[in-house]
Amino acid sequence: MIQVENLSYTYDGEETPAxxxxxxxxxxxxxxxIIGPNGCGKTTFxxxxxxxxxxxxxxxxxxxxxxxxxxxxxxxxxxxxxVFQNPENQIVGMTVMEDVAFGPGNLRLPAEEIGRRVRxxxxxxxxxxxxxxxxxxxxxGEKQLVCIAGVLAMKPxxxxxxxxxxxxxxxxxxxxxxxxxKLHARGITIVHITHxxxxxxxxxxxxxxxxxxxxxxxxxxxxxSNVALLKxxxxxxxxxxxLMWRLQKMGNPVRTDVLTLEEACRELNACLSHAKPxxxxx
Amino acid sequence: MVHLGQYxxxxxxxxxxxPRVKLAAAIVLSIVILKGxxxxxxxxxxxxxxxxxxxxxxxxxxxxxxxxxxxFLGLLFFLHLLFTKGTPIPPFPPWRVTITYEGLYTGAFVxxxxxxxxxxxxxxxxxxxxxxxxxxxxxxxxxLKRLGVPSHDLAMMISMALRFVPTILDxxxxxxEAQTAxxxxxxxxxxxxxxxxxxxxxxxLIQSIxxxxxxxxxxxxxxxxxxxxxxxxxxxxxxxKDYLALLIFACAMxxxxxxxxxxxxxxx
Numbered sequence: 001m002i003q004v005e006n007l008s009y010t011y012d013g014e015e016t017p018a019x020x021x022x023x024x025x026x027x028x029x030x031x032x033x034i035i036g037p038n039g040c041g042k043t044t045f046x047x048x049x050x051x052x053x054x055x056x057x058x059x060x061x062x063x064x065x066x067x068x069x070x071x072x073x074x075x076x077x078x079x080x081x082x083v084f085q086n087p088e089n090q091i092v093g094m095t096v097m098e099d100v101a102f103g104p105g106n107l108r109l110p111a112e113e114i115g116r117r118v119r120x121x122x123x124x125x126x127x128x129x130x131x132x133x134x135x136x137x138x139x140x141g142e143k144q145l146v147c148i149a150g151v152l153a154m155k156p157x158x159x160x161x162x163x164x165x166x167x168x169x170x171x172x173x174x175x176x177x178x179x180x181x182k183l184h185a186r187g188i189t190i191v192h193i194t195h196x197x198x199x200x201x202x203x204x205x206x207x208x209x210x211x212x213x214x215x216x217x218x219x220x221x222x223x224x225s226n227v228a229l230l231k232x233x234x235x236x237x238x239x240x241x242x243l244m245w246r247l248q249k250m251g252n253p254v255r256t257d258v259l260t261l262e263e264a265c266r267e268l269n270a271c272l273s274h275a276k277p278x279x280x281x282x
Numbered sequence: 283m284v285h286l287g288q289y290x291x292x293x294x295x296x297x298x299x300x301p302r303v304k305l306a307a308a309i310v311l312s313i314v315i316l317k318g319x320x321x322x323x324x325x326x327x328x329x330x331x332x333x334x335x336x337x338x339x340x341x342x343x344x345x346x347x348x349x350x351x352x353x354f355l356g357l358l359f360f361l362h363l364l365f366t367k368g369t370p371i372p373p374f375p376p377w378r379v380t381i382t383y384e385g386l387y388t389g390a391f392v393x394x395x396x397x398x399x400x401x402x403x404x405x406x407x408x409x410x411x412x413x414x415x416x417x418x419x420x421x422x423x424x425x426l427k428r429l430g431v432p433s434h435d436l437a438m439m440i441s442m443a444l445r446f447v448p449t450i451l452d453x454x455x456x457x458x459e460a461q462t463a464x465x466x467x468x469x470x471x472x473x474x475x476x477x478x479x480x481x482x483x484x485x486x487l488i489q490s491i492x493x494x495x496x497x498x499x500x501x502x503x504x505x506x507x508x509x510x511x512x513x514x515x516x517x518x519x520x521x522x523k524d525y526l527a528l529l530i531f532a533c534a535m536x537x538x539x540x541x542x543x544x545x546x547x548x549x550x
Contacts, residue, residue, distance in 0.1 A: 047500075050504060052500060052503060052504055074506050074509055077503075077504060077505070077506045078506060081504075081505075082501075082504045084497065084500070084501055084504075086497060088449060088494075089494050089497035089498050089501060090497075090498070090501040091445070092438075092441075092442055092445065092498070092501075092502060093441070093445065094412055094413050094441055094444060094445045095413065097515065098413055098441075098515060101514070101515035102502075102505055102507075103505040103506060104513075105512040105513050105514055105515065106505060106506035106507050106509060106512050107506060108509075108511070108512060108513050109513055110513065111513065111514065111515060111516065111517045114513065114514070114515045115515060118515065134448075135445065136448040136449065147501075150505065151505070154505070154506070
């Protein structure tokens with residue numbers, strides 16, 4: 001479990017705090033989505049979760065270890081892996097294999113163990129045959145998978161994804177999201193920041209952030225039915241939710257806690273078949 | 283198209299050797315080449331010409347390694363030709379410059395030296411992958427750690443510099459296209475305007491590199507870097523063939539030095 005207690009943070013030379021009294025618990029095995037407008041503190045928040053930013057006020061504890069204690073920091077970074085926006089700026093190795101070996105090398109594992117972990121991690125993201133390729137020869141989606149494999153090779157319990165699909169084309173996006181689903185199914189806790197609402201409709205919980213605070217922490221269905229609130233802070237809702245919301249505003253008796261195409265289909269079908277017999281009788 | 287110093291994957295004896303052996307040999311060879319006389323050059327030329335087929339490299343690869351250096355070599359030759367004092371060569375009276383026998387000789391000798399240096403360095407880099415080369419350098423520098431030389435950081439820096447060459451070239455191309463689209467001209471026009479246009483490439487490029495470095499540092503820290511010594515996927519281990527190669531190389535160099543001693547001082 002990651003416990004965040006009253007965490008505040010102000011960047012040097014700025015007046016308004018980037019984070020303002022965040023308190024939240026992230027239990028093991030959860031898929032947590034984080035949304036919020038640009039500059040709301042999402043990235044600043046998650047960068048505290050493995051101690052990349054120092055705490056000035058409040059505390060973050062990962063499995064009981066505080067990020068304030070520098071001697072625990074390397075253990076915390078092994079447990080909490082992070083995948084950033086731009087895959088190009090995360091790959092340090094000259095080959096895929098060397099890059100995935102970077103983390104385990106920092107853990108000072110013996111060469112045989114590093115080799116085993118590299119093979120395992122590459123298999124988990126489906127890039128077994130890419131070991132000797134140069135990162136330059138990969139697509140952006142594949143590069144991001146290499147970054148995920150690099151984190152997996154450290155055997156983390158938590159993976160934080162900070163807008164992992166922002167630089168990817170639709171097919172790359174799908175590759176990454178499929179792998180994230182798979183890892184979550186394997187019991188790895190996922191913390192997923194995104195601007196694409198449809199990426200996290202399947203999450204267990206969504207945090208909505210605005211101006212350094214968490215303004216909502218609920219299941220996706222509840223979060224996205226708060227259309228007015230989301231629109232107020234400048235966020236979109238999934239297209240299907242938006243559709244139902246507009247239909248309801250036009251006076252149709254439809255539910256608005258609809259997230260996916262399937263759910264929308266079912267809801268509309270129910271409404272229409274309810275209406276059909278009446279029109280025939282008329 | 284092969285270029286200077288590019289790794290050529292082959293399955294040769296030379297490719298299989300421990301990078302440390304090859305690095306040490308290249309360093310010793312460079313010193314011997316720069317210190318040696320004509321006899322040494324002949325000896326090393328023969329030695330390197332055996333190494334080329336032994337590394338399964340063909341003359342095309344060697345030519346590709348020499349090509350970018352030709353201008354530099356030509357310049358070097360002419361400078362020596364023109365500025366060496368000594369006995370003038372008579373049949374050039376109408377020329378203002380005097381060309382000496384010594385100049386001709388030194389020029390040719392220096393070029394020979396440089397060709398040998400390029401050849402030995404090319405055999406090293408063409409037969410050793412960058413990754414191997416860097417772990418070799420790292421291992422060779424490890425003893426210097428006591429003197430405060432951070433060998434693993436140095437190795438990391440070299441490997442990242444190599445890793446980001448294609449990325450940064452891509453970036454440069456993108457900036458060039460963006461600036462061309464806005465009317466910048468890099469190929470024609472007065473020289474001053476072209477220089478200004480080049481600045482419009484460099485400044486955004488440097489800015490992007492700095493931003494990239496920042497993100498990269500964050501990603502590396504997040505993966506547990508900066509803790510001091512690390513371990514590697516491939517730990518180098520000297521095998522029997524490596525010691526054998528070292529022995530052969532030592533014998534070859536010993537014969538060169540010994541031979542020269544005999545030549546100058548006689549057998550006893």
